[in-house]
Amino acid sequence: MITFKVILQLLLATTIASQAHAQDGKAIKIATEGAFPPWNSVxxxxxxxxxxxxxxxxxxxxxxxECVFVTQAWDGIIPALNVGKFDAIMAGMSITEKRKQVIAFSKPYALTSSYFVVGxxxxxxxxxSGLKIDLSSENQGDTTALHxxxxIWRGK
Structure with missing residues (x-):
């Protein structure tokens, strides 16, 4: 996990885009989905x-x-950021090439894993049990593991 100091620096970098708000004495508005416990909920x-x-x-x-947290439906969270409804997003979000074209990402402040479980x-x-596959990767190890x-699943 990234150290608290690095996380603080990342948040401060995010707030650079919100300098006008901070200079006006207004709160930085941070959006989250509010529907993904324990990460975020209402x-x-x-x-x-x-x-x-x-x-x-x-x-x-x-x-x-001064920061205020608000909730925003996931499907509209990026468009709402881009029209200035809030200043930053704090929620787990996969970094994709398409998303990188319209928003700037910090480094992750937490990492999670998903598991494939069968009876x-x-x-x-x-x-x-130590095998990890990055589904967004095209490296040879991930491709081999997927094959x-x-x-294993053929015919099941």
Missing amino acids: DTSGEPVGFDIDVGRALCERAKL KSLDLPAMD ALKK
Whole structure:
């Protein structure tokens, strides 16, 4: 995991785009989806909560910035950022070439993994439990691992 100091620097870099807001004494508005617990969700009073929000609030406090968190439906989160509805997004988002054309990404402040799980009743051959495949990669190791997985599933 990236150190807190690096995360703070990343948030500060993100706020450069929001300098006008900060200079005007307005709060930096940070959007999150609010529908992906424990990372982000909405509590019973309608307030965004979760890991993303906790990290963001701690960074804002250390940077002595006034920050407000708002929720935004995922499908519109990038367009809303680009029209100025808020100043930054703090939520897990895959970096794609298409997204890099319209928004700037920081370095990740947390990493997660997804797992492919099947029942033992399928009697599939065991796979290396340390095997990791990056589905956005085209490197040879990932391609080879995907082909091996395809062979295992053929006919199932």
